[in-house]
Amino acid sequence: MKYIKQILGIILLSIGVGIIFSSCTEGDSGKPMLDTSLIPVSGDLEAELTAPPNVPAPIGHRSAKKVKVNMVILEKEAEMSDGVKYVYWTFGGSVPGSFIRTRVGDEVEFTLKNHPDNKLPHNIDLHAVTGPGGGATSSFVAPGHEVTFSFKTLNPGLYVYHCATAPVGMHIANGMYGLILVEPAGGLPEVDKEYYIMQGDFYTKGNYGEPGLQPFDMQKAIDEDADYVVFNGKVGALTGDNAITAKVGETVRLFVGNGGPNLVSSFHVIGEIFDKVSIEAGSMVNENVQTTLIPAGGAAIVEFKVDVPGTFIIVDHSIFRAFNKGALGMIKVAGDDNKTIYSGTQIEGIYLPEGGAIQSMPGTGPAPKAEKASTVDRQIEMGKQVYAKTCLACHQAEGQGIANAFPPLANSDYLNANVNRSISIVLKGKTGEITVNGKKYNSVMTAQMLTDEEVANVLTYIYNSWDNNKSVVTPAMVKKIRN
Ligand code: CU
DSSP: OHHHHHHHHHHHHHHHHHHHHHHHSOOSSOSOOTTGGGOOOOSEEEOOOBOTTOOOOOOTTOOOOEEEEEEEEEEEEEEEETTEEEEEEEETTBSSOOBEEEETTOEEEEEEEEOTTOOSOBOOEETTOOSGGGGGGGOOBOTTEEEEEEEEOOSOEEEEEEOOOSSHHHHHHTTOEEEEEEEOTTOSOOOSEEEEEEEEEEOBSSOTTOOEEOOBOHHHHHTTOOSEEEETTSTTTTSGGGOEEEETTOEEEEEEEEEESSOOEEEEEETOOEEEEEGGGSSOEEEEESEEEEOTTEEEEEEEEOOSOEEEEEEESSHHHHHHSOOEEEEEEESOOOTTTOOSOOOTTTTOOTTOOOOOOOOOOOOOOOOOOOSHHHHHHHHHHHHHHHTHHHHOTTSOOBTTTBOOOTTOHHHHHOHHHHHHHHHHOEESOEEETTEEEOOEEOOOOOOHHHHHHHHHHHHTSTTOOOOOOOHHHHHHHHO
8 A cells, every 4th residue: 555655656746747847848839838827937027008900019039927017997988980979988098908918928917997087996807817707806996996916828819808897798888898919939920010900899879870979778788789880999990091001912910809798700801811810819720711700708810911902891791780880991001913813903992881981089178167057957957968978877868777787867766865965975986785766776886076066067967857856956065065
């Protein structure tokens, strides 16, 4: 018996030593090693983060390091399409969020900051993380706070990250997703151009193209009835002057993700054939592909050489999405014709969809003058604007709230019972269970950064809308509770 134990011990020891040795040997095949968790890190660096369609510099031959990622969550209004605005929730200020580039074996120290101007708590679930919730359980962060957690990148590939705060679908639908690349040891093969494209579907109260600030529509999202299906967060993010570019003879690599929340993408470039596709962004490479399927919450890496000049149209080949919902981009290729490959003339703009005008991000306008409302009617009018910016995303356009997540403000017994309590909640926030119209809610409302006038106006608007009790809130009442 004693001998058997000794022999077993020796066998186990040799297996252990074998694993460690093979793990410390960096293969150049791009395949995951036996135990990548044992790759040592040396030194640290600050991760370069880029907004789409740009990606950070390749990792090349660098060794595994401690990589510090600093990401700020920003809730901001921007253009969805010509004349259509939307309140996006973003990782790093863009949709999709900042691109993160690492290599296998890196130790990522991730700091997530929730900007103090934001309304809601958020977190992050990175599909590149091996651990509970992909980091979500360690990264829940309220406005004005930051959290740090770390993880080791064990598997090379291109991974989606997204917010996973309830209601999860709504956070993703508002743009909270992006990509993190984990390169194999030695890096990906060199190419001439690399770009970052991510598809997403959006659900708005108004139909496609209906102007104005459009709130999120929960029912359409549940029904998977998208108004917009777009690349990089809005209609026209990759068309016209925003098109990505290449020169004849260059090799192009697209890091393509799909944030969803609902729809699967049939990713296709009109007039190109993908020489290589990393299927589902894993290690299996397919060649000579026309259209590749990208699941919601998934990605693909596609590569092709551009041989002739012209404008090549990027689409979701579920084709009504491309021409009627915005899923259309462009690669403009400059250079000399090659009549052997293609004899015809490309006409630029031929595939422009109706209504798909070229968009630009709105600049920051001048600060509005702080007008004091002289009548209750004016208070209601001004309060409505505050509501649209501050409350509408959660409590919805008609104050109906969102079932099981955000309580209704319409005909609300809770609201009508106590005006001072409502003022206090707007000023100081509220966590924990409350009962509204017989239903229990347990969500987080954060303190709102509003002036006394704004609080008075928005509450007066709410109290004078949707069958509430027509209370009037004055700035003096707000001031008293603030102090
Ligand atoms: Cu979120």
